[in-house]
Every structure is written in C-alpha cells, then in structure tokens.
Amino acid sequence: MGSLRVVDISKPSGETTSSLFEAATLQGFLFIDGHDFSQLEVDELYAISQEFFCTVPAEVKQKYSIRSNNIGYTDFCNENLDPRKARDYKEGYNFGNINFEDGTLNRSIAEGEPEDSIPPYFKDREVIIQNAVKKLHANARKILGLLAISLKVEDVNFFVERFRPAEVSGTVLRFLRYPLIRESDLDDMFDPTIRAGAHTDYGALTMLFQRQGEQGLQLQVDGENWTDVDFVASTHPGSAPPFIVNIGDLMSYWTNGLLKSTIHRVKFSPGETRQSDRYSIVFFVHPENDSTLIPVPSKYIKQAAVLKHDSSSMTASQYLQKRLAETYQHRIT
C-alpha cells in the first residue's frame, strides 16, 4: 500500500466524492486537506494539551478520572485497546456530551447523574476548546454529507440527520500524550514500543491531528502487514496539516462493510530517535445515541454487501458501551 490519499474538501466536486469513496472502501483511512483549521488554532490546542498533562499534578488529574460515560482523564496503563496485549502507555483526557451548537462541554444529561465538572485548567481555556469542537463537528458533517453522495444513499441527508449538533451522542474530543520512553525507563510491565494496542474505532468517523516528527500510527489493511502513516503538509498556506480521517465500526455496519473500519495501532520502533513525547488530538464522531445500525438505503450498498453484521437490533450507544467495557474491563464506574 502506498501512502494515504489526500482529499481536499474545500471545493467539493465529483472528483472529491469519488476519491473519498475509494479511500474509504480500500484503506478506510485518508487525509483531509482544505478543512478550515489554521496552524495557529491547532498549535494552540496542542499547547493546552501539553500544559495540562505536564503541569497539572497527578492527584488533580485523577480527581477527574474517566467514567462509564467516556468523559474524563485516563491514566497510564488504564486502557487496553487490544485486550490480549499489555496496557497502553499513554495518558488522555476526553471531553464528551458536547453541545456543538453552543460549544457546552461535559454537559450533564441523565437526571441524578453526577456532573462531569471540567478540570479548572481547561475551564480557564474553555472558549478555545469550544470553538475547536464546533469546527470539528462541522467538518465531520461535511465529510459525512460527501460520503452519502459517494455511496448514492437514497436520502442524501441520511448521515447528517443522525449527527445533529445539539443532540446527545458519544462524540468525544480526546487529548492524548504518549511519553518518550528511554531505555533506562523500561520495566516488564508493558511492551515499550506499543503505545496504543491494535483496534478498530467504535464510532462512525475519527478525525486525528498528528504533528510532524511525532508519527507512530500504523494500519493493517491486509490483515497481516503494518503500514506507517506519514506526516503530510497542507497545500493551503497558513492552514493546519491535513487531518487523518478513518472509518469506524458504525459506518462499516451502516454500509454492510463496504466502508472499511481498519485495524490500527500506535507503535514506535525500539531505540526510537524522537526527542520528545508524542501528542495527538482525536475527535471520535458518533451518531445520536438512539441511531440504529441498519444498513443505509442504497442500491449500491445492497449490491456490494461485503459483510453482513448482526447489529441491526443495536443502537449506537449500546455498541459504544459494549466496546468501552471491553477496553477498560471494570476499571471505570
């Protein structure tokens, strides 16, 4: 497999949708250029993420530990993306239950549920994060609309109607930090080269910013070999680099496997030459909680059915709960 396709969505055309379709059906991974994020905006998000992980004391971060609603802080070795392997050496913070219309983060939705308060460090920088999630969600809806066209879905609004900005969904913004590991830091607890175990994503789409010199993401397209995802620069001056988009399990269910939810992981080579930690910013896009996972009405999908999934009786939120339970294995409440 060569490097990933770059699709520019700034002026969508027939070529854009066919390119998107090819990448989503063949690799399940691609780069999106022509989004509306400037380099400055993304740098600001990285700066917030970095300062949070490196300056907020561990006991404060732990006060906001991740709960079963997938909101909060996840500590080193808490998560098992590949449940057969060692736990992941990374830390992260998830914002969830977001209202993408007004940008409210971590809103409480179920009556009687304790509120997911935002760590004060983030609270002080809330507006920047709110603006970013609103834009991420708008970009996601644009990509979903283009996918609906490329799939020839009978109702071209099929996807966007299931991702309304103010409705409750499992959509999450996640800051991740994978610390640099030196030979002297190694112990037997974990495989030092695997930073996030092999997995597929649980949602519909994932959007991911990675920085130059901090690669490590790998895909397994053929079920055997791992391919590195390189860094790609934007063709638009002043713009942030293209973000990576990958197809998640729900989109695969919706399309009878026509769009690929590809296995991936984060791995660094032993004796790696990086000088710093790796940070990534990930936006996991989920449909409204009660969306069912029926194949979308498209002749194309009927004809091309690759996989018949037995998921039609499940909703998006039931599927998310099932996958989170496997990942955390009783380590969250």
Ligand SMILES: O=C(O)CCC(=O)C(=O)O
């Ligand atoms: O950090 C990355 O590059 C990818 C992380 C990932 O695949 C995930 O959290 O689902």
Ligand SMILES: [Fe+2]
């Ligand atoms: Fe992932």
